[in-house]
Structure formats: C-alpha cells, structure tokens
Amino acid sequence: MPKTQPDAYQEFFKGLWRENPVFAQVLGMCPMLAVTNSAVNGMAMGLATFFVLVASSLLVALLKRWIPRQVRISSFIIIIATFVTVTDYSLQALVPAIHKELGAFIPLIVANCLILGRQEAFASRQPARLALMDALGMATGFLFALVALGSVREILGEGALFGVDLFGPNFEPWVIMILPPGGFLTLGLLLLFFSWLAERRQKLAERLAEMEVEGS
Amino acid sequence: MSGGSEKALKTPGCANSEPSSTRLVATLSIAGLLSGLIIVSVYEATLPTITAYQAKVLREAVFKVLPEIDHIQRLVYVDGGLTPKDTEDPEEEAVFGGYDAAGELVGYAIPSAGPGFQDTIRLLYGYVPSERLVTGMEILESRETPGLGDKIYKDLEFVGEFERLAIDPEILAVKKGTSTAPNEVDAITGATISSKAVVRILNEGNRRWLSKLPAASGQPPAKRRAVPEPEVSATTPHEAAAPSAAPNTDPQQPAGSWPLEAGG
Numbered sequence: 001m002p003k004t005q006p007d008a009y010q011e012f013f014k015g016l017w018r019e020n021p022v023f024a025q026v027l028g029m030c031p032m033l034a035v036t037n038s039a040v041n042g043m044a045m046g047l048a049t050f051f052v053l054v055a056s057s058l059l060v061a062l063l064k065r066w067i068p069r070q071v072r073i074s075s076f077i078i079i080i081a082t083f084v085t086v087t088d089y090s091l092q093a094l095v096p097a098i099h100k101e102l103g104a105f106i107p108l109i110v111a112n113c114l115i116l117g118r119q120e121a122f123a124s125r126q127p128a129r130l131a132l133m134d135a136l137g138m139a140t141g142f143l144f145a146l147v148a149l150g151s152v153r154e155i156l157g158e159g160a161l162f163g164v165d166l167f168g169p170n171f172e173p174w175v176i177m178i179l180p181p182g183g184f185l186t187l188g189l190l191l192l193f194f195s196w197l198a199e200r201r202q203k204l205a206e207r208l209a210e211m212e213v214e215g216s
Numbered sequence: 217m218s219g220g221s222e223k224a225l226k227t228p229g230c231a232n233s234e235p236s237s238t239r240l241v242a243t244l245s246i247a248g249l250l251s252g253l254i255i256v257s258v259y260e261a262t263l264p265t266i267t268a269y270q271a272k273v274l275r276e277a278v279f280k281v282l283p284e285i286d287h288i289q290r291l292v293y294v295d296g297g298l299t300p301k302d303t304e305d306p307e308e309e310a311v312f313g314g315y316d317a318a319g320e321l322v323g324y325a326i327p328s329a330g331p332g333f334q335d336t337i338r339l340l341y342g343y344v345p346s347e348r349l350v351t352g353m354e355i356l357e358s359r360e361t362p363g364l365g366d367k368i369y370k371d372l373e374f375v376g377e378f379e380r381l382a383i384d385p386e387i388l389a390v391k392k393g394t395s396t397a398p399n400e401v402d403a404i405t406g407a408t409i410s411s412k413a414v415v416r417i418l419n420e421g422n423r424r425w426l427s428k429l430p431a432a433s434g435q436p437p438a439k440r441r442a443v444p445e446p447e448v449s450a451t452t453p454h455e456a457a458a459p460s461a462a463p464n465t466d467p468q469q470p471a472g473s474w475p476l477e478a479g480g
Contacts, residue, residue, distance in 0.1 A: 037362050068235040068243055075247050082251040086258045093262035096269050103359060157363065175363040 008133045015137025021114045022145035023194040028114035032146060033183035035105050039162050042150025044098045046143030048091065048106060052083045053115050053142075057135030060119045061128040076119040077110070084109045114142060145190075152186050153177045273356065274340065278312045278325040281342030281352035285314035285322050293428050311425060314342070323351060324429055328421030332413040335359040337368070341378065341418055345429055350387070350418065353378035358410075365410035374411065377401045383422055389415040 021027045031049070036042040056079050060067075067075045088106045091099040099106065109115070118138055123131040151161055157177030159167045176182050278288050291298040293309045301310070312325040323344035329336055337358040342351035355369035367374060381387060382398035389403045389412045403411035 066243070068240055070235065071240045071244055074244055078244070078247045078251050082254050085255045089258050089262040089266070093265040093269075096266070096273075100357070173363075178362050179364075 008130060011130050011133040012137035015134065015139070015141040016144065017141070019138075020141040020145065020194075021138050022142060022149075023191060025114075025117075026191070027117060028112045028142060029187075031105050031108060031112060032149065033180065033187060035102055036146055036150040036153055036183060036186075037157070037178040038101075038154040039147055039150040040098070041101050042146035042148075043143070044091075044095070045102060045105065046139075046146040048087050048102075049109055049112060049115070049146075050139040050143055051087055052080060052109050053118060053139045054132065054135045055083045056080045056115060057118055057123040057131045058128060060123040061126060061131035064124050067124075072124060073116075073120070076116060076124070080115055080119070081110045114138065149183070149186055149190060152190070153182050156186075157182060274327075275312075277340045277354040277356060278314060278342075280354050281325050281340055282314035282323050282344075283342070283351055284316065286317040287315055288325070289313045289315065291324075296428075298429070311429070324425075326421045326425050327356070328417045328424070330413060330417040330420055332358055332368075333360050333365045333407075333409045337410075337413055337417060339414065339417055341421065343383070343422075343425075343429075348383055350378055350381040350383055353414070353418065355414075360407070360410045364404075364407045367404045367407050368410050368414050371404055374402070374404050378418075383418075386419045386422070387415050 015021065017024075019025060022029075022032060028049070031045055035045045056076070059079050060076060063075075063079075084107060087109070088099075091102075091106060118135060122134045126134070155161055155166060156174045157179075159165060159171040159173050174182075177186065275288065279285060282288075289300050289312065290302055291311050291313050292301040293299075293311075298311070298313075301308075311327070314322045314325060316322050323342055323346075325340050325342050327338065327340050329338040331337070335358070337360070338356040339353060339358075340356055341353040343349070344351055353375060358366070358368065360366045360368060369375065377395075378401070380398075381401065384399060386399070388397075388400050389408075390400045392402045392405050394400075395402045401411070401415055
C-alpha cells in the first residue's frame with residue numbers, strides 16, 4: 001500500500017495486476033466485450049484507450065489547479081472527449097481498415113468509466129508524475145486484458161491468432177466465441193482464472209508467513 | 217490511493233471557498249473553446265486523407281465488379297443525362313462507367329445502399345447494359361454479424377453468385393443449393409436476412425438507375441455508348457465492343473420480361 005511518499009513504480013505496477021482495470025476492478029466492460037472478437041481489434045482498442053487515458057490523466061493533473069471543483073467532471077469529460085475525437089480522426093486517416101472494424105466503439109471511449117474513474121480518483125489529486133505513472137499502468141493493464149480476451153476468442157472462434165491460421169483447414173471454428181455470448185463466456189472464465197491465481201498466491205504467501213513464524 | 221492522497225487533496229483550488237459562477241462558466245467556456253479548436257484542426261488535417269482513401273476504395277471496387285475494364289469515369293446524373301465529373305460530392309447521384317482499352321463502354325458500376333440485419337449495407341455492383349447482367353458485387357460497408365452475416369463479403373461462393381447474374385424480372389434470393397434460373401442467388405445458410413438484404417439492395421439500385429443509364433443525350437467523352445436498349449435481338453454487335461461477353465452458353469434471358477425502363 002502506498003505510504004506517505006508513494007512510489008512511482010508502484011503506481012505503475014498496480015495497474016498491471018493487483019488493481020488491473022478489467023480483472024480486478026471490472027471496469028470498461030462495454031468496449032471490452034464488444035470489440036474483442038479478434039486479437040488485432042482488441043489491441044487497437046487497447047492502444048486507442050491507452051492514448052486517451054494517458055493524455056487525459058497528464059493534462060488533468062497539470063490543470064487541476066485551475067479547474068474549480070464544481071465543474072471538474074464536465075471539464076474532465078471535455079478533455080477526454082477532445083482526445084477521443086482526435087484519436088477517432090487519426091485512426092480513420094492512418095489505419096482505415098481497423099477504424100472500420102471498431103466502428104462506433106472509438107467515440108464510445110468517452111463513456112469508458114475506467115478513464116473518468118482514473119481522473120476523479122487519481123489524476124485530479126496527485127502530482128503529474130504519479131498521475132502519468134498511474135495512467136500508464138492502468139492503460140497497459142487494460143491493453144493486456146483486451147489482447148488476452150481477443151486472443152482467446154480469436155483462437156477458439158476462428159482458429160487463428162492475429163490473423164495467422166493456427167490449426168489448418170480441419171479445425172471447425174467455434175463461431176459462438178466471436179459472437180457476443182462468446183465475449184461473456186470468455187470474460188467470465190478469465191475472471192475466474194485470474195481470481196483463482198490471486199487466491200493461490202495469497203494462500204502461498206500466508207503459508208510462507210506461517211512457516212517463518214514456526215521457524216523462528 | 218489512501219494515505220498519500222490526503223496531503224495532495226489540498227493543492228487544487230477546491231478546498232477554498234465557493235468560486236463565483238462567472239469563474240465556473242469561464243472555465244468551461246475556455247475548455248470548450250480550446251477543445252473545439254483542437255478538434256477542428258485535427259479534422260481539417262485528416263479530412264483529405266480520409267476522403268482520398270474512401271475514393272480510392274470505391275475506385276478499386278469498380279475494377280473488381282466490372283470485368284476487363286481499362287479505365288473508369290465517374291458519371292453524375294444531371295438534367296436527365298450522365299455527365300462526367302471527377303470531384304466527389306456525396307450529395308450527387310453518381311455511377312462509374314467502365315471502359316475497355318479502346319474506350320468503348322463495358323458497363324456501369326452502380327453504388328447502392330439499404331438496411332441489412334444490423335446496419336446499413338453499402339455496396340457497389342457492376343452492370344453490363346448490353347447483356348442486362350450483373351457482373352460482380354462488392355460490399356463497401358456493413359456491420360453484419362461476425363461469423364454469420366459477414367459472409368456476404370467473406371464467403372467467396374456467395375460473392376461469386378453475383379457474377380453474370382440476370383436482372384430480369386428481378387434478382388431473387390433462394391434457399392442454398394436451389395438456384396436454377398439465371399436470376400437466382402443461393403442465400404447463405406444462417407444469414408438469410410443479410411443475403412436477402414444484398415439482393416434487395418441490388419434490385420433497389422436497378423430500379424433507381426436502369427431508367428437513367430441509357431440516356432438519349434449527354435454521353436461521356438469516352439466515345440459512343442453501347443446502345444443498351446435493343447439488346448433483345450442485338451446482343452451480337454455489341455459483344456465485339458464488350459470483351460467481357462458471354463461464353464455464349466449461358467445467359468438465356470427469360471423471354472417475355474423486357475422491362476419498360478428502356479425508354480428513359
């Protein structure tokens with residue numbers, strides 16, 4: 001837990017695992033389920049969110065002195081929406097094929113509670129350096145989760161990963177995995193898997209602590 | 217986020233007394249103004265790339281739906297005739313004419329759109345007036361269900377159904393494996409709605425454009441038109457001009473169905 005002087009690295013790493021936005025906080029589910037029908041789409045969505053989250057967190061942390069508390073949420077939304085629109089146009093110009101796949105979900109990043117949540121809970125009350133680290137960590141964690149979900153669904157639903165065929169022509173793709181129900185199934189199983197991992201780690205730590213007590 | 221945040225909480229101008237409404241309004245106005253400026257400049261900066269890409273995709277699609285063409289010309293329908301015009305304007309009704317190396321008209325690429333299963337499907341199809349045949353279909357934009365409806369462009373067998381497809385009396389989607397007549401398309405199993413939507417959009421495009429295509433005047437500079445009307449008896453003279461012509465076995469157009477569009 002952060003002490004009086006929170007460590008910048010800790011702020012970064014907590015987003016990857018312990019407070020992972022998807023697997024621990026279960027935030028940002030809407031884009032998560034909607035666009036992860038392939039690993040590439042998941043990655044593109046993750047990168048777009050990455051840019052928006054990091055840029056908004058940094059700007060909010062720098063500008064917080066001038067933002068009155070009463071209008072902070074509206075100001076955050078304006079900042080986030082600006083970055084989202086910039087991302088939308090840039091993707092459309094630079095990688096039109098991916099923009100076409102993601103469709104309406106790019107503008108919807110504005111409504112991703114993960115991003116607004118980080119502004120309200122962290123960036124608006126911490127120095128810019130820590131806010132940046134926090135945003136980088138959370139965004140990487142989100143990216144990781146999206147790619148993980150997208151990969152599982154693409155492998156099972158299309159027999160491919162990042163568009164590369166894995167199993168040859170005899171594999172019968174499990175189409176439901178790239179349809180919406182597949183998103184829920186995969187997300188549920190991944191959540192189960194990660195909380196199982198976390199629990200195991202905790203038990204291990206407890207046992208180690210016990211052994212140390214007995215040993216001394 | 218516990219301990220450490222306490223101290224930092226005081227830094228922002230929050231903890232102080234109530235700021236005046238003027239200040240609140242001013243903050244949001246400035247934020248909105250800056251945001252607007254940024255968005256407009258990014259929009260201006262990316263717009264040329266975006267429209268150029270869309271135009272490129274459209275033009276590439278023309279070459280896919282019309283066989284053996286050498287060059288194309290965008291044609292706009294104004295005052296009852298087709299006029300060549302290159303600049304894009306989404307408001308205009310436009311088709312693309314495809315010409316062979318000699319400059320003879322092979323056919324038209326007609327854009328059409330309509331509701332699919334989830335959202336609007338936009339497509340482009342090639343039409344050869346001298347034979348009254350659809351020569352190919354390319355989906356430009358769709359959001360059909362992945363794995364099912366998206367077969368309308370991923371399933372090559374279905375896309376292939378639109379090569380040399382008769383349009384008279386109108387195109388029909390039938391259950392997979394049961395198409396017999398030259399105007400029937402095998403629908404995709406599991407994506408009947410999307411398949412039927414594609415066929416409906418094609419028929420819709422025919423209804424809208426067929427009467428306009430063989431206009432009596434104002435033909436494009438690319439030589440003469442391959443007079444499409446009297447094709448009933450006169451398929452032969454034009455086959456010389458249209459190298460795409462039939463391996464004269466198949467397209468037996470159903471007799472007695474020469475629609476009325478011809479006069480224009």
